[in-house]
Amino acid sequence: MNDTVSVLMYHQLVDEPTADPYDVTRACFEEHMETLAGHGFVGTSIARGLHQYAAGRRTVILTFDDGNASDASSAAEILRRFGFTATFFVTSGHVGTSPRWLDWGMARALRDGGMEIGAHGHTHRFLVNLPEHKLHEELEMSRRLIGERVGIEPDAMSCPGGRFDQATLAAARAVGFRKICTSEPCTTSRRALEAGTVPRFQVRQDFSPSVVLGIARGEATTVSPMHRRYRNRERLRRLLGHRFYQALWEWRYGKIEA
Numbered sequence: 001m002n003d004t005v006s007v008l009m010y011h012q013l014v015d016e017p018t019a020d021p022y023d024v025t026r027a028c029f030e031e032h033m034e035t036l037a038g039h040g041f042v043g044t045s046i047a048r049g050l051h052q053y054a055a056g057r058r059t060v061i062l063t064f065d066d067g068n069a070s071d072a073s074s075a076a077e078i079l080r081r082f083g084f085t086a087t088f089f090v091t092s093g094h095v096g097t098s099p100r101w102l103d104w105g106m107a108r109a110l111r112d113g114g115m116e117i118g119a120h121g122h123t124h125r126f127l128v129n130l131p132e133h134k135l136h137e138e139l140e141m142s143r144r145l146i147g148e149r150v151g152i153e154p155d156a157m158s159c160p161g162g163r164f165d166q167a168t169l170a171a172a173r174a175v176g177f178r179k180i181c182t183s184e185p186c187t188t189s190r191r192a193l194e195a196g197t198v199p200r201f202q203v204r205q206d207f208s209p210s211v212v213l214g215i216a217r218g219e220a221t222t223v224s225p226m227h228r229r230y231r232n233r234e235r236l237r238r239l240l241g242h243r244f245y246q247a248l249w250e251w252r253y254g255k256i257e258a
């Protein structure tokens with residue numbers, strides 16, 4: 001049995017391509033899932049991933065960040081068609097504030113449909129360099145509010161913008177999160193997944209089904225270039241500083257980094 005697994009990160013599903021590189025069309029997402037299923041993969045949530053390992057299944061873990069309404073209106077239906085589940089990370093302060101975001105009824109419907117609901121902070125502020133009391137507030141508020149409105153306190157969280165450091169990890173565990181997802185694109189081992197820090201591959205709108213399959217298989221020709229690009233971006237981010245790097249991102253894409 002392969003002891004490594006890949007974790008895919010999606011965001012909003014849309015009808016047509018947009019300027020946001022992480023907006024994936026519904027048709028493209030369906031092709032991705034069809035390809036994975038056709039090659040024997042089971043798409044599953046973080047919570048169920050270790051159980052799939054134990055059953056000897058060929059597994060890929062599926063996650064969605066932000067809490068977009070398309071999680072309920074599009075993604076869940078496509079996932080169910082292939083017998084897949086996923087983890088949906090919700091920004092608790094955004095829920096129900098506009099048609100763009102899930103409302104709490106949608107989040108509960110996802111839960112009732114076998115999906116896992118995780119936390120993505122309360123306001124989507126980047127957690128790195130927040131004062132200690134603000135960091136705790138972001139984490140505690142999101143976990144508590146989701147627990148109250150969805151009925152299950154989330155076990156997993158994802159870091160907004162993929163930004164994290166040791167203080168972030170320590171604070172998240174102190175609040176009660178046992179799985180903390182990042183944006184570092186590399187495969188993970190069963191032991192690392194059990195330990196709780198979960199790297200993920202951000203899926204872009206230009207990813208073909210063969211690229212997604214290559215990620216799921218952990219193929220070096222697909223995974224290694226993605227990791228090199230990530231490392232280069234991290235070096236640039238450290239050189240420019242978080243604020244200036246973010247300003248460049250917003251100028252390029254017209255929105256905050258996901």
